[in-house]
Each structure stands twice: as C-alpha cells, then as structure tokens.
Amino acid sequence: MHSSAPLASSDSPLLGLDFSSAPTRRKPITVAQGRRQGQVLRLDGLLAFETLAQLSEFLSRPEPWLGGFDFPFGLPRELVQALGWPQEWRALMAHYSGLSRAEIRATFAAFCDARPAGQKFAHRACDLPAGSSPSMKWVNPPVAYMLHAGVPVLLQAGVHLPGLCEGDRQRVALEAYPGLLAREFLGRRSYKSDERAKQTPERLIARKDLIDALEQGRSRLGLRLKLSHSQREALIDDASGDRLDAVLCLMQAGWAQTQPGYGLPAAMDPLEGWILSA
Structure with a gap:
C-alpha cells in the first residue's frame, strides 16, 4: 500500500491533534505545531478550534505537514464483515459517515x-499492541463517534492517508494515540481529567513527570522535546x-517522519489502519 510517489519531506512541519467529536469553546480541538531538527522536536505553538468547520479550513490549506491525529481511522474488519458493510476503506467511510450516532449506537x-x-467488542x-479502546466503542471514550466526526474532515480536506486513501501527498495524516506514549513513562498513573474534582495534585505531578521524560x-x-518556559507551564497547567495529548501526538508524528513508510507495518490491514508506533 505504500506508494513511492513523493510525500511530505523529512523536514515538513509537524502537527499533533487532540480531537473532540463535539468541540466547544470550553473543550476545543487542540493542535500542537512543531518541527524536528535531528533528534530534537521543537514545539512551535498550540492552536484551538471550536468547530469542525474551523479545523477543516485549517487542514485544507495547501501547506505541507505531517500530522498525528488522536482518533481512529478505521473499524475492525471482523465487525465490518459481520455487518455486511463495504470492505473497501473509502466506501466503508462513506457508508459509516451517512449513519446517525443513534444508528451507530444501536447497530454496535x-x-x-x-x-x-x-x-x-471486535478489535x-x-x-492490543497500542493498548487502545476498540474503535467501535461508543462510550468512555466514544471513539466510534470520533471516527464518525473526524475521518470526513480529513477526506473533505483532501489529505493523504498512507495505506488507506490517496490524497495530497504534501499533507499526510496518521493515526496517533497519546496514551501509548504516556504509559511508557507513567504506567497506569493518570495525568488528566475533565472533571474538576479529579484534577488532583497527583495528576499535576504526573504531568510534570511526563513532560520531564519527553524533554x-x-x-x-x-526524540527530545524542546519547550520554552511558558510552553512548559501551559502544558502543566492544563488539567x-x-x-499535553496534542504534544504526545506531535511526538509520534515526529517519530513517523524518521521511519521508512512512517513506521506503518507492511502488512497493515487497509480497512483497519494502524496506530503510530504500536
């Protein structure tokens, strides 16, 4: 599935995206921007998008980048076959995006x-190697809805999805998962919560430990992460x-930039996709 046509260059700007299937001003989609120089990855800035339309406009700009996106790009083949859904990725995504969330929930x-x-659940x-939730899961976390909201944005923007779908090869989107990298340093320690009551000193310390390890x-x-003092404080303060999840995805995109075929396995299922560095 890996074509030899020219792709985003080895020094292309990098993106890491923490996704929400229903972004708001209080809980926007967060994008980390950076650039790799050798083994050092410098964080250039953080962006926030309050709507999917804003994100689509940003991703559609004809500027080169390589990005790691924190939502699933595919469904389990076992599930797709059992439901009799299309077994070609683009046709499957067209079918899936045409369903309502209520229909997805009832079917799954x-x-x-x-x-x-x-x-x-089908997986x-x-x-298993990534330790991720099955992409058909509709609660805690609702990754099935993230897939439903996110993939159409990528297709609308015309980006390239290696092994899944041809697009503009200067804008390359890959599936990332921040929990995979975080667990390498923290094990099962939690470093975040959306619930104020759970935004504890222990989670604050875990964020500091995680950032120390990345740096x-x-x-x-x-790869080593390079941050300014104010960037470091912003990552720590975001309970x-x-x-931080956007930055973890950015690090995975930086790793992919150093790997042949972005580090995707040669035998990757062209219906399911793959999580970077799993």
Whole structure:
C-alpha cells in the first residue's frame, strides 16, 4: 500500500491533534505545531478550534505537514464483515459517515449483545499492541463517534492517508494515540481529567513527570522535546491534558517522519489502519 510517489519531506512541519467529536469553546480541538531538527522536536505553538468547520479550513490549506491525529481511522474488519458493510476503506467511510450516532449506537450495541461476556467488542489488529479502546466503542471514550466526526474532515480536506486513501501527498495524516506514549513513562498513573474534582495534585505531578521524560528524550521514539518556559507551564497547567495529548501526538508524528513508510507495518490491514508506533 505504500506508494513511492513523493510525500511530505523529512523536514515538513509537524502537527499533533487532540480531537473532540463535539468541540466547544470550553473543550476545543487542540493542535500542537512543531518541527524536528535531528533528534530534537521543537514545539512551535498550540492552536484551538471550536468547530469542525474551523479545523477543516485549517487542514485544507495547501501547506505541507505531517500530522498525528488522536482518533481512529478505521473499524475492525471482523465487525465490518459481520455487518455486511463495504470492505473497501473509502466506501466503508462513506457508508459509516451517512449513519446517525443513534444508528451507530444501536447497530454496535446489537452486535455486542449477541456476543459472549468478555468478547463483546471486535478489535483491530493494532488495539492490543497500542493498548487502545476498540474503535467501535461508543462510550468512555466514544471513539466510534470520533471516527464518525473526524475521518470526513480529513477526506473533505483532501489529505493523504498512507495505506488507506490517496490524497495530497504534501499533507499526510496518521493515526496517533497519546496514551501509548504516556504509559511508557507513567504506567497506569493518570495525568488528566475533565472533571474538576479529579484534577488532583497527583495528576499535576504526573504531568510534570511526563513532560520531564519527553524533554529528556527517554522514550523509545528517540526524540527530545524542546519547550520554552511558558510552553512548559501551559502544558502543566492544563488539567484536562488536552494540550499535553496534542504534544504526545506531535511526538509520534515526529517519530513517523524518521521511519521508512512512517513506521506503518507492511502488512497493515487497509480497512483497519494502524496506530503510530504500536
């Protein structure tokens, strides 16, 4: 699936995106912008988008970038086959985006109800190595709705999705997952919450520890994060973790920039997609 046509260059600007399927002023979509020089990844800035339309306009600009996006790009093949849905990615996404959230919930709930306890959800091949939620999950977190809202924005913007869908090869979107990188440093320690009552000193310390580890380059990605003092404070102070999650996605995009074929496995399922660095 990996074409040899020219792609975003090895020094293209990088994006990391923390997604919300229903962004608001209080909970916007957060985008980290940066650039890699050798093994150092410098954070250039953070953007916030309060609507999907604003994000679409930004991604549609004819400027080169390579981005890591925190939402699933595909559904489990087992689920798609069981439902009799299209087994070509673009046709599947057209079908899926045409459904309402209520229809998605009812369809997926019926699928789960028919299966034995402990095996309710179907999983993609990347879910276990990434430790991610199945992309058909509609609650806590509602990643099925994130897929439903996010992929149409990428298709509308005409970006390139390696292994899934051809687009403008100067704007390359890859699926990222901040929890994968965070767990490498923190294990199961939590570093964020949207609930004010859960925004504890322990989570604040975890954010500081995570940022220290990124700045010291202690991950298997082999990159060091470079922050200004004010950027560091902004990441620490955001108890929701949205800014930090965007930066974690940015780091995964930076790693992909150093890898042949963006580090995607040669045998990646062209229906399911893959999570960076899983």
